[in-house]
Amino acid sequence: MKIVCIGDILLPPEMMKEGIKGFSRYTRQKFFYFGPTTKEDMRIYIKNMELTGSRCVPVPQEIMEEIKDADVIQTHQCPIPSEVFREAKNLKLLLTNRGGIENIDLEAATEAGIPVVANPAHNANAVAEMTIGLMIAEMRNIGRCHAAMTKEKKWREKFPNSGSIHEIKGRTVGLIGFGTIGHLVADLLQAFHVKLLIYDPYAREEEIREKQGTPVSLEELLGESDIVSMHARVSDTSRGMMGEEQFRMMKKTAVFINTARSPLIDMKALYRALKEGWIMGAAIDNYDVEPIEEDNPLLTLDNLTFSCHKSGDTVEAFADSPAMVLAEAEKFFHGERPRFLMNPQVLGK
Known part of the structure; x- marks a missing residue:
């Protein structure tokens, strides 16, 4: 099974690599770094993204290429617009390490029958x-x-x-x-x-x-x-x-x-x-x-x-999240309902 993991300055790909250890089903793994390279610029990006949604910025082409045969996508701040669901023909599950899903076109995911699992518990x-x-x-x-x-x-x-x-x-x-x-x-x-x-x-x-x-x-x-x-x-x-x-x-x-x-x-x-x-x-x-x-x-x-918007900004809040959402993915693949499933109606499709 192939997973594409998209990290960023707040939750780097290295944390995602660490979090995936112990989940043996992912025999093919791809990791990407998305977005601004400073926390200050990322905060600005997030504010804009939360206002404008999944089309705030284009998804980098190299990521679009890798998702085409991905079974699972794990993201954080990277946007996931409707074209992701059109291009990812093999996609079975979308995981986000965010609590909110402003960066995801949930309607498009639901239309495509793709479950979206968020992680508001991460921080x-x-x-x-x-x-x-x-x-x-x-x-x-x-x-x-x-x-x-x-x-x-x-x-x-x-x-x-x-x-x-x-x-x-x-x-x-x-x-x-x-x-x-x-x-x-x-x-x-x-x-x-x-x-x-x-x-x-x-x-x-x-x-x-x-x-x-x-x-x-x-x-x-x-x-x-x-x-x-x-x-x-x-x-x-x-x-x-x-x-x-x-x-x-x-x-x-x-x-x-x-x-x-x-x-x-x-x-x-x-x-x-x-x-x-x-x-x-x-x-x-x-x-x-x-x-x-x-x-x-x-x-x-x-x-x-x-306080400078630091409530959820701890090492553990980010480092623990990938393993948390991957554990929910295991529930899904074993026929159980994941916690924080954002579009449960797809389970009946």
Whole structure:
């Protein structure tokens, strides 16, 4: 069986080679390096790709030639437009190491009867750990202390939340979205003995309660939580779901955390919420424009902790992913349904 693996600066072909060890069915293996050669340029490419889809850039011709007789394609950031499915006559399965499938023409894959397996779990633990880190950093003023001592050479005592600096222990934490990352954040929060509220209209009540959580409406979660953490996926219904109305529902002493995607948040409303004191503070990891513009008003705020879109950026998040998706491929070839199958309707064809 032939597999074509397309790596990049974030998940190099070398990691894919390491991940394929132990999967003996792939007697023919081809590896390619796609796209920008710096992480900075790759971030720009990804932003464009997530907006424009599978036709953001052409697939290199050398890759198009090799996929013609491939049984399996494994990609990461490389686009997979409709012509891939027309040319790859022998294709049985498409694997992507991304959580999102913006770079894949899913409709064309489905029409061709090709299952598409994604991997939103590849960086889930990394994001979950970062979420807890940002909660602590914002609530305990870690970034502000660091900046005061290194940039201003000052020993700082006063902060926007002075008089309201709480521990996480015993707080009420609300998770918006209860997918893979939400589950892991809930697991980590158990060590802090929090009261856990969860809003996710697609999650089963029993799975929420299994994590010692309470299913609530979005309005209840926003009104009762000391910490609100965003873990929803971007969709037509979730885009901009945190706006002025929602921020005004939160406690004035509450903290907002976003390690999900920026389109979920009305950033102008977030700015006003922090500037005008609707909420106490926030910590965010991604932005509408990256790198963030130098004149972005968010940068003027003293009650906002910043991260440079690094929540999922760990060695393990990338290095472990190829073996994870190949394990799902094994399920497929043994007649089982893979986890994170994006077009299950093809299984009936």
